[in-house]
Amino acid sequence: MTTLLHDDEQLLRARVVLASKIERVSGALSSRVVEAFLNVPRHPFVPVFYRLEQDGVHRPCRADAGWLREVYADRVLVTEVDGVHAEDAGPEGVRGVATSSSTLPSLMADMLDALDVRPGDRVLEIGTGTGYNAALLCHLAGAAHVTTVDRAEYLVATARTRLGEAGFEAVAVRVDGADGYPDGAPYDRVIATCGVRRLPPAWLDQCVPGGLVVAPVGGAVARLTKLPDGRAVGRFLHRPAAFMPLRGEGTAGWEVAEARAGSRATELDSYVLDDPGFAFWADLHLGPTVVRDGRALRDFADGSTARAHGRTVVLGGPRDLWRTVEAAHRAWLDQNRPRREWLTVEAGPEGQFVGCTAPDGSTVRWSL
Ligand SMILES: C[S@@+](CC[C@H](N)C(=O)[O-])C[C@H]1O[C@@H](n2cnc3c(N)ncnc32)[C@H](O)[C@@H]1O
Numbered sequence: 001m002t003t004l005l006h007d008d009e010q011l012l013r014a015r016v017v018l019a020s021k022i023e024r025v026s027g028a029l030s031s032r033v034v035e036a037f038l039n040v041p042r043h044p045f046v047p048v049f050y051r052l053e054q055d056g057v058h059r060p061c062r063a064d065a066g067w068l069r070e071v072y073a074d075r076v077l078v079t080e081v082d083g084v085h086a087e088d089a090g091p092e093g094v095r096g097v098a099t100s101s102s103t104l105p106s107l108m109a110d111m112l113d114a115l116d117v118r119p120g121d122r123v124l125e126i127g128t129g130t131g132y133n134a135a136l137l138c139h140l141a142g143a144a145h146v147t148t149v150d151r152a153e154y155l156v157a158t159a160r161t162r163l164g165e166a167g168f169e170a171v172a173v174r175v176d177g178a179d180g181y182p183d184g185a186p187y188d189r190v191i192a193t194c195g196v197r198r199l200p201p202a203w204l205d206q207c208v209p210g211g212l213v214v215a216p217v218g219g220a221v222a223r224l225t226k227l228p229d230g231r232a233v234g235r236f237l238h239r240p241a242a243f244m245p246l247r248g249e250g251t252a253g254w255e256v257a258e259a260r261a262g263s264r265a266t267e268l269d270s271y272v273l274d275d276p277g278f279a280f281w282a283d284l285h286l287g288p289t290v291v292r293d294g295r296a297l298r299d300f301a302d303g304s305t306a307r308a309h310g311r312t313v314v315l316g317g318p319r320d321l322w323r324t325v326e327a328a329h330r331a332w333l334d335q336n337r338p339r340r341e342w343l344t345v346e347a348g349p350e351g352q353f354v355g356c357t358a359p360d361g362s363t364v365r366w367s368l
Pocket residue numbers: 099100101102103126127128129130131132133134149150151152155175176177178193194243244245246247248
């Protein structure tokens with residue numbers, strides 16, 4: 001498979017370079033996953049992507065001298081900004097928020113490894129995007145067993161065509177991923193490549209007992225096994241995962257209302273929230289109604305807001321959200337900085353919970 005500027009040998013070498021980078025970053029991966037990255041090319045799925053330039057504008061990057069290197073680097077490639085696909089963008093580019101991308105390959109590898117796909121497994125992917133991850137799933141399971149869904153018709157149609165050209169006749173459908181895809185259920189494996197606060201029940205319902213669900217939940221990737229009684233239990237992967245959200249969860253686009261707010265000093269410097277390990281722990285303490293955007297917090301239940309700048313925190317609404325972050329930080333230090341992979345996750349009819357066993361044997365449970 002050649003491109004206008006690159007021959008087959010260059011393309012093969014690029015895949016070998018990417019696969020060895022992934023192995024270095026991800027550590028002990030199953031050989032089946034590494035082999036999938038060696039066999040499935042990324043470039044047919046990202047003929048054009050955006051580069052975010054210094055002036056804050058996303059400009060389309062088409063096959064040029066640097067294109068192949070970027071395609072086979074361990075990098076996220078943004079392909080859609082506020083609904084404008086890179087393939088439709090003019091050279092002046094667009095400003096806005098990324099709404100579709102090809103995920104960081106080493107993170108894809110970790111998630112595929114956790115998903116443990118075997119030939120013949122029925123797989124559902126939520127978040128088709130470019131179709132590259134779906135192509136890897138097809139390589140692992142067999143294309144006849146893979147269903148991938150996305151919210152945008154254009155993305156789905158383009159991915160379907162590109163998958164077909166790569167020899168993978170998978171089912172690609174435009175639906176709201178929150179509903180899964182009941183027409184193809186049940187699935188042995190369910191994977192989401194967009195993030196959620198809580199797992200949509202459909203993803204668990206459509207998975208068979210003994211099956212696996214891998215999905216970014218609250219900034220970390222959860223891996224759950226479906227139990228015969230309908231519940232699902234599992235843990236988080238060790239690495240952080242900032243995914244674009246499953247749209248329709250209704251939390252996008254908000255500002256801390258600083259005009260109405262007061263401020264106070266804090267001993268806890270705001271940089272603590274730049275540590276993804278602590279940020280995940282803080283989010284659990286803040287609870288399911290609080291959304292965090294970097295160092296800014298908002299509780300959708302009571303309208304409280306907080307934004308920390310160094311050792312000053314600007315607060316709005318009835319509740320001091322930063323007090324919760326301060327308490328979370330004390331507990332985090334007391335418990336020897338618990339890592340996300342030490343925590344358990346469970347989902348069932350009584351709710352979705354994350355659990356932590358402290359060094360003294362006591363357990364804490366947070367509702368997702
Ligand atoms: C990080 S991208 C997926 C990357 C993709 N797996 C790939 O290999 O290129 C996240 C995708 O989730 C999709 N998405 C967001 N909200 C969705 C929803 N409610 N239903 C289905 N897909 C959704 C976005 O359109 C976007 O394409």
